Amino acid sequence: MNGDPQRDPVPDQAVAADExxxxxxxxxxxxxxxxxxxxxxxxxxxxxxxxxxxxGVYLERYTGHFSPLIFDENAKPLKGExxxxxxxxxxxxxxxxxxxxxCHRSQGEGSPGIYPPLAGSEWVNGPxxxxxxxxxxxxxxxxxxxxxxxxxxxxxxxxxxxxxGHNWSDRKIAAVLTYIRQEWGNxxxxxxxxxVAAVRKAVGNRDAMSEDELELVK
Amino acid sequence: MxxxxxxxxxxxxxxLLLLLAFGILWLVVSAGLGxxxxxxxxxxxxxxxxxxxxxxxxxxxCETAFVYGWLANAGLALALWVLGRLSGEPLRAQNWAVxxxxxxxxSVAAALVGVASGDATGFEFLxxxxxxxxxxxxxxGAIAVAGLLAWSGRIRRVSFASHWYAVxxxxxxxxxxxxxxxxxxxxxxxxxxxxxxxxxxxxxxWALWLAPLSLCAAYYVVPKATGRVLxxxxxxxxxxxxxxxxxxLAGGRHLVGGPVPAWIPSVAAVSCVLLxxxxxVVALNLRCAFSSKAVELRFISVGxxxxxxxxxxxxxxxxxxxxERTQFTHADExxxxxxxxxxxxxxxxxxxxxxxxxxxxxxxYSARLVVAHLVLAVSGIILLVGSLCLSAFVQSRGLLDxxxxxxxxxxxxxxxxxxxxLARAVLLLGSTVxxxxxxxxxxxxxxxxxxxxxxxxxxLEAPGP
Numbered sequence: 001m002n003g004d005p006q007r008d009p010v011p012d013q014a015v016a017a018d019e020x021x022x023x024x025x026x027x028x029x030x031x032x033x034x035x036x037x038x039x040x041x042x043x044x045x046x047x048x049x050x051x052x053x054x055x056g057v058y059l060e061r062y063t064g065h066f067s068p069l070i071f072d073e074n075a076k077p078l079k080g081e082x083x084x085x086x087x088x089x090x091x092x093x094x095x096x097x098x099x100x101x102x103c104h105r106s107q108g109e110g111s112p113g114i115y116p117p118l119a120g121s122e123w124v125n126g127p128x129x130x131x132x133x134x135x136x137x138x139x140x141x142x143x144x145x146x147x148x149x150x151x152x153x154x155x156x157x158x159x160x161x162x163x164x165g166h167n168w169s170d171r172k173i174a175a176v177l178t179y180i181r182q183e184w185g186n187x188x189x190x191x192x193x194x195x196v197a198a199v200r201k202a203v204g205n206r207d208a209m210s211e212d213e214l215e216l217v218k
Numbered sequence: 219m220x221x222x223x224x225x226x227x228x229x230x231x232x233x234l235l236l237l238l239a240f241g242i243l244w245l246v247v248s249a250g251l252g253x254x255x256x257x258x259x260x261x262x263x264x265x266x267x268x269x270x271x272x273x274x275x276x277x278x279x280c281e282t283a284f285v286y287g288w289l290a291n292a293g294l295a296l297a298l299w300v301l302g303r304l305s306g307e308p309l310r311a312q313n314w315a316v317x318x319x320x321x322x323x324x325s326v327a328a329a330l331v332g333v334a335s336g337d338a339t340g341f342e343f344l345x346x347x348x349x350x351x352x353x354x355x356x357x358x359g360a361i362a363v364a365g366l367l368a369w370s371g372r373i374r375r376v377s378f379a380s381h382w383y384a385v386x387x388x389x390x391x392x393x394x395x396x397x398x399x400x401x402x403x404x405x406x407x408x409x410x411x412x413x414x415x416x417x418x419x420x421x422x423x424w425a426l427w428l429a430p431l432s433l434c435a436a437y438y439v440v441p442k443a444t445g446r447v448l449x450x451x452x453x454x455x456x457x458x459x460x461x462x463x464x465x466x467l468a469g470g471r472h473l474v475g476g477p478v479p480a481w482i483p484s485v486a487a488v489s490c491v492l493l494x495x496x497x498x499v500v501a502l503n504l505r506c507a508f509s510s511k512a513v514e515l516r517f518i519s520v521g522x523x524x525x526x527x528x529x530x531x532x533x534x535x536x537x538x539x540x541x542e543r544t545q546f547t548h549a550d551e552x553x554x555x556x557x558x559x560x561x562x563x564x565x566x567x568x569x570x571x572x573x574x575x576x577x578x579x580x581x582x583y584s585a586r587l588v589v590a591h592l593v594l595a596v597s598g599i600i601l602l603v604g605s606l607c608l609s610a611f612v613q614s615r616g617l618l619d620x621x622x623x624x625x626x627x628x629x630x631x632x633x634x635x636x637x638x639x640l641a642r643a644v645l646l647l648g649s650t651v652x653x654x655x656x657x658x659x660x661x662x663x664x665x666x667x668x669x670x671x672x673x674x675x676x677x678l679e680a681p682g683p
Contacts (some may be wrong), residue, residue: 019306021378021441022374025379025447028451029451029452029455044498047495051491051495055491055492058488064480064481066479067479070481071477072480075480
């Protein structure tokens with residue numbers, strides 16, 4: 001690699017002694033004494049600039065602008081407020097599976113004579129005010145669904161009202177209702193969080209509904 | 219040419235020989251432990267009934283003895299020697315250095331006992347139990363006092379590349395050890411931050427401490443042994459600052475795909491790439507070593523080659539596309555060996571072969587043993603890194619294929635792991651030869667006694683200018 005005296009600097013004096021070593025290199029630093037040095041400073045400087053350029057581009061591209069919340073190197077931080085869009089059917093399915101499925105069964109078929117069905121039920125597909133009231137306040141007494149009478153059990157109170165057993169938020173109730181109104185062949189309109197809130201505000205705290213009271217709701 | 223002996227050398231003989239003796243002793247201990255650990259990779263039942271000798275502890279023992287025993291002692295010995303010689307005066311504060319050395323090695327021994335009894339911390343490069351860390355902090359400081367006094371009290375006010383690297387290494391280790399002690403043990407950071415701090419420590423220990431210690435020796439020995447001014451020396455300072463400023467930023471390179479913000483591995487990648495400049499400058503400055511026939515420069519040229527190779531391998535494997543394949547395979551171990559054995563240790567070997575005749579005033583006991591060590595060390599490290607790379611290749615292919623059973627990967631990697639054990643045995647043999655030659659030289663049993671001031675012994679032939 002060296003060997004060629006034309007290419008590599010040879011000091012005037014040997015660098016064997018330590019003072020000579022220090023002297024010779026100090027001279028080399030000041031640009032003297034490096035006789036025959038053919039290294040192209042431009043080439044070395046250019047390599048450093050190239051590395052620096054690469055670094056800048058890489059950092060701009062793959063660091064998520066140094067955001068502590070970005071874990072994917074290809075992502076960029078979001079501008080403005082982060083808005084999550086949640087599908088109420090998916091959310092409702094999760095709550096249905098955790099709670100309602102125990103009585104109304106996985107296909108919304110209920111249990112004959114005990115728990116009314118939801119699939120094809122005129123209550124579920126009927127006016128939103130009725131189903132909202134059933135879930136928020138519960139239902140006590142006899143109810144007639146798809147031509148069959150059910151009176152053996154009670155629908156519990158789910159709404160966020162006084163003495164509620166479950167205290168579900170309006171959003172949770174809206175999601176479950178939207179889910180049961182669009183699943184198993186049901187084709188009713190979705191119910192929004194505001195619909196539930198409006199009913200809760202209008203009715204206030206009260207005990208469980210009965211079939212007769214519900215039928216007054218249009 | 220290279221054998222110019224000064225009275226200052228013999229005046230500072232005591233602490234330097236003590237550091238070197240401990241260093242080489244730990245090297246042999248670590249090589250022995252390395253064989254056990256490597257053997258357990260292909261024979262998992264080997265010694266598994268003794269808790270002390272299970273794989274986790276033996277590999278931590280091997281690493282601790284190597285880094286804190288061998289590399290630290292030998293690197294400090296050469297740094298003190300170089301700083302002392304460049305200062306033009308006998309080493310000052312020698313009693314500090316001796317006390318520090320004794321305390322440091324006592325704490326290395328305590329750390330090994332601690333690791334063996336199950337107190338290892340589980341962090342890479344930092345198997346040291348937390349209770350020895352403070353002692354190591356202060357004993358390192360005591361040794362560093364001698365080096366810093368030699369630097370600040372130098373007769374000629376100019377500074378040389380070896381100065382920069384040595385002084386950086388003297389300051390950096392207490393800094394990184396104290397930071398990591400507070401953040402991982404005294405007041406532990408929580409969760410992911412621990413992995414980030416541990417990664418930063420492991421990287422800094424190499425890039426800011428061990429690499430500068432060995433480069434200090436290389437920058438001194440190469441011009442001394444060749445008698446030439448370093449070519450392109452003007453770039454040595456930018457190369458040095460490149461290492462110091464960006465070297466520690468690559469701590470996150472093993473956290474690719476981990477639960478850390480994306481910028482941490484990305485900054486690590488950029489840091490590794492920028493360090494190519496440092497490796498490039500080092501190779502450019504020290505390339506006279508490659509054409510020299512002096513045996514110490516043979517060691518050092520292998521070391522410089524490995525240093526460049528390690529920088530290239532680091533910057534390749536830090537990118538996500540490559541890291542996905544090399545992570546969790548033996549590629550990591552291979553890279554560690556290239557850096558710690560191929561680069562740092564080979565340069566330190568060369569430095570010791572150059573320095574010891576001057577420190578003791580005697581030629582090496584046996585020139586043949588020096589050549590034997592060169593052959594064994596070079597073939598051992600090539601065999602070790604080669605077999606680990608092949609094992610990594612097999613593992614990487616298998617681990618990415620969901621249809622391949624884990625035990626199958628092991629079966630396929632097994633032949634290469636056997637080869638790695640063979641390589642470890644070669645390295646142990648080389649280290650033992652080195653220890654024997656050192657002991658025989660230092661004890662003065664040398665028959666080929668001649669004052670080094672009369673000229674170099676035959677093995678240390680330097681080319682004329």
